[in-house]
Amino acid sequence: MSSSSDPEKPHLAFLPSAGMGHLKPFCSLAAALSERGCDVSFITVQPTVSAAESCHIADFFAAFPRIRRLDFDLVAYDPSGFASTDPFFLRVQAIRGSAHLLPALLASSSPPFSALVIDIFLASTCIPIAAAIGLPSYIWFISSAAMLSLLACFPTCSAGVSDFEIPGLWRVPKASIPRALHNLSHPFTTQFVENGRILPKASGILVNTFEALEPVALAALNRGKVAPGLPPVIAIGPLQAASLGHEGSPLSWLHGQPARSVVYVCFGNRTAMSKEQIRELGVGLEKSGCRFLWVAKSKIVDREDGEVELEGLLGEGYLERVKHRGLVVKGWVDQEEILRHRAIGGFLSHCGWNSLSEAALHGVRVLGWPRGGDQRVNAEVVARSGLGIWVEWSWDGEEEVVMGEEIGERVRQLMEDDGLQASAARLGEEAVKAVAADGSSGKGLAEFIGMLKMR
Ligand code: UDP
Ligand code: UDP
Numbered sequence: 001m002s003s004s005s006d007p008e009k010p011h012l013a014f015l016p017s018a019g020m021g022h023l024k025p026f027c028s029l030a031a032a033l034s035e036r037g038c039d040v041s042f043i044t045v046q047p048t049v050s051a052a053e054s055c056h057i058a059d060f061f062a063a064f065p066r067i068r069r070l071d072f073d074l075v076a077y078d079p080s081g082f083a084s085t086d087p088f089f090l091r092v093q094a095i096r097g098s099a100h101l102l103p104a105l106l107a108s109s110s111p112p113f114s115a116l117v118i119d120i121f122l123a124s125t126c127i128p129i130a131a132a133i134g135l136p137s138y139i140w141f142i143s144s145a146a147m148l149s150l151l152a153c154f155p156t157c158s159a160g161v162s163d164f165e166i167p168g169l170w171r172v173p174k175a176s177i178p179r180a181l182h183n184l185s186h187p188f189t190t191q192f193v194e195n196g197r198i199l200p201k202a203s204g205i206l207v208n209t210f211e212a213l214e215p216v217a218l219a220a221l222n223r224g225k226v227a228p229g230l231p232p233v234i235a236i237g238p239l240q241a242a243s244l245g246h247e248g249s250p251l252s253w254l255h256g257q258p259a260r261s262v263v264y265v266c267f268g269n270r271t272a273m274s275k276e277q278i279r280e281l282g283v284g285l286e287k288s289g290c291r292f293l294w295v296a297k298s299k300i301v302d303r304e305d306g307e308v309e310l311e312g313l314l315g316e317g318y319l320e321r322v323k324h325r326g327l328v329v330k331g332w333v334d335q336e337e338i339l340r341h342r343a344i345g346g347f348l349s350h351c352g353w354n355s356l357s358e359a360a361l362h363g364v365r366v367l368g369w370p371r372g373g374d375q376r377v378n379a380e381v382v383a384r385s386g387l388g389i390w391v392e393w394s395w396d397g398e399e400e401v402v403m404g405e406e407i408g409e410r411v412r413q414l415m416e417d418d419g420l421q422a423s424a425a426r427l428g429e430e431a432v433k434a435v436a437a438d439g440s441s442g443k444g445l446a447e448f449i450g451m452l453k454m455r
Contacts, residue, residue: 010114010452011039013070013106014140015126017119018045018091020052020269021354024241025142025208026119027060031242034067036449041068041109045095049087050302052269052332059244072105074098084188087301088270092121096191099125103133114452115203120151124194127201136203136455138448143353144381145209145217145235147374152227154181155196168225169217170384176376179396200229206448208237208357211440212430213385232451234444238357238431241336250293250338253327257291260345260421263411264338264364265294267350271371272300275313276401277394282314282328284407290415291325293344295333302332339364345421346414351375351382351390360387361435363428365421367414372396386423389414 012033016026027042034040042061048054061069077094084090099122106113116130116137127137141148149166157164161182164172180188199205211218214235220226221233254262265285267273273281278296285292298308310330311319319328335355338344339362349355351370356378359366366388368379372395379390391410393402414420434441 006111007453007455009037009039010449010455011041011111012452013041013043013109013113013116015043015072015095015102015116015118015122017095017121018049018053018088020050020056021352022119022121022142023048023053023056025239025354026117026140027056028239028242029117029140029206029236030067031060031064032239032445033449034064036445038449038452039111040066041070041113043070043072043105045072045074045091049091050269052302055332056244060242063242063244068109070105070109072098072101075101089188095122096125099129102126102129106133106135114455117206120195121191123202124191124198127198131201137201139199139202139205141205141207143208143374144356144378145207145214145221145233146381147353147377148205148207148233149217149221149226150177150377151192151196152199152221152230153196155193156227157184166220166226168220168223170380172377172380175392175395176380178373196227199227200231202231204231204448204451205233206236206444207233208239208353209235210237210360210431210434211235212427212434213238213357213360213387214381216384217381232447234448235434236441236444236448238361238435238441240361240435241358250327250329250333251341254293254338254341254343257343259342262291262293262343263288263346263348263367263415264335264344265292265348266333266335266355267295267297267369267371268352268355269302270300271350271352272298274298274399274401278313279315280401280404281407282318283404284411285326286318286322287404287408288411288415289408290346290411291343292322292327292411293338294326294328296328296330336362346411347388348411348414351378353378356382356387359424360385360427361431363425363431365414365417365424367391367410369393370395385427386420387427388420388424389417 014030016022030040074094075098079090130137180186347359347364348367351368368390370376370379382388394400433439
C-alpha cells in the first residue's frame with residue numbers, strides 16, 4: 001500500500017475526529033485537494049454525535065460526488081473507563097479504540113492509498129498502525145500553531161504544571177493552560193502527551209493558520225526551537241469552507257443593517273452556557289447599545305438545544321425589547337456567511353480556532369471570551385496579531401457568572417475601537433494574499449501535494 005497506482009494522482013484517506021470544529025476543516029481540506037487533482041476518500045462514523053455533523057456530511061458528499069465515502073464501523077466502546085461524560089470526547093475514544101480496524105477498511109478501497117490525513121486527537125493510535133502497513137500519516141492540525149507548539153513541547157513537562165515557557169514562543173501562564181493538563185495523570189493529559197510524542201513520526205503537519213497571523217510560532221516550529229525532530233509544519237490557512245450551497249436565515253436580517261455595525265456572538269458548536277450566564281449576556285448585549293446577532297446555546301449537543309425555548313432562556317419580554325437592533329437565534333447558522341457579511345463589525349467569540357481563522361479571513365475584530373481547552377492559547381494569538389482583544393472571564397467550568405454590565409462595557413469598547421478595526425482589516429488582506437496560489441499558504445498546499453507525488 002506504499003504507493004498509489006498513479007503518482008500524479010495521490011489517493012488520500014481523511015479521518016476526522018468528533019465535532020463540527022474538526023469535521024468542517026477536514027471537509028474543507030478534502031474538497032480543496034479533490035479540486036486540485038487528488039483522489040480523496042473520506043472516512044465517516046455513523047451515527048454522528050451532533051445533528052450539525054450529520055447534515056454537514058450529507059451536504060458534503062452531495063456537493064463533491066467525486067469524493068468517496070468510507071463508513072467506519074467502530075467496535076463497541078465502554079465509556080466507564082474514561083473519566084468524562086462529554087459525548088464528543090467519548091466518540092474520540094471510541095475511534096481511537098477502533099484504530100486497529102483501519103488497515104482492513106483501507107484495504108477495501110482502490111486505488112491503493114498514498115497517505116492518511118488525521119486529526120491530532122487520533123495521532124498516537126493511528127500513526128503506528130498506518131506505518132505498519134507502509135502508509136505515511138499527515139496531521140491536519142485544526143488549532144493554532146501556538147497550540148501545536150504547546151503540544152510539541154509539553155511532553156518535556158514532567159513536574160507539576162505551572163506557567164509554561166514554550167521555547168521560541170512565549171510563556172503561557174498556568175491559568176491559560178487547558179485545565180485538564182494541570183493534572184499530569186488525567187487521561188486527557190496522558191493522551192495529549194502521547195500525541196505530542198508521536199509528532200516526529202508524522203510525515204508532515206498541516207496547520208490552519210498563515211504567516212501574518214502566527215509568524216513567530218511557525219518560524220519557531222520549523223527551526224527546531226520548540227521541539228526537536230518535528231516534520232515540516234506547513235501553514236495552509238485560513239482554509240475557506242467548502243461551499244455546500246445553502247443560504248442561512250439570519251442573512252436577510254443582516255442585509256438591513258448598516259456596514260460594520262453588528263457584533264456577532266457565538267461560542268462554537270459545543271460550548272454551552274448556563275441559563276444564568278445566558279441571561280447576563282443578554283443584559284450585556286442590550287446595555288452595549290450595539291446591534292447584535294447572537295447564536296444562543298444552552299446544551300453541549302445540538303439535538304438537545306432544540307427542546308429549549310428562547311423566551312424561557314432570555315426572560316420574558318427580552319426579544320420584544322431588543323427586536324429593533326438585535327437578533328437571537330438558536331440552532332445552526334452558517335457562520336462563515338455571517339462573518340463575510342458587510343454588516344458585521346465585531347465578533348464576541350469563545351476563541352475556537354476555526355472561528356478565529358474565519359474572523360481573520362474576513363478581517364473582523366474579535367473580543368475573545370475563551371471558555372476552555374485551547375481557547376486561551378488561541379486568544380493570545382488574537383491579541384498578539386492585532387486581530388482583537390480578550391478577557392479573563394469565567395473559564396473551564398468555573399461557576400462564576402460574568403455580569404451584564406461588564407459584558408456590555410467590553411462589547412461597546414470593541415465596537416468603538418477603530419484602531420482594532422483597522423488592524424483586523426489588515427490581517428484580512430494578508431489572509432486573502434496568503435491563500436492565493438502565489439501566497440504563503442497557497443504555496444504550502446502546493447508543497448504538500450508535491451510531497452505526496454514524490455512518494
Ligand atoms: N459554526 C457554524 N455555525 C454555528 C456554530 C459554529 O457554522 O452555529 C462553525 C464555525 O464557523 C466553525 C465551527 O463551527 O467553523 C466551530 O469551530 P471552532 O473551532 O470555532 O469551535 P468549536 O465549536 O470546535 O469549539
Ligand atoms: N489537542 C492537542 N492534542 C491532543 C488533544 C487536543 O493538541 O491530544 C488540541 C487540539 O488542537 C484541540 C484542542 O487541543 O482542538 C482543544 O481541545 P478541546 O479539549 O478544546 O476540544 P475541541 O473543542 O477541539 O474538540
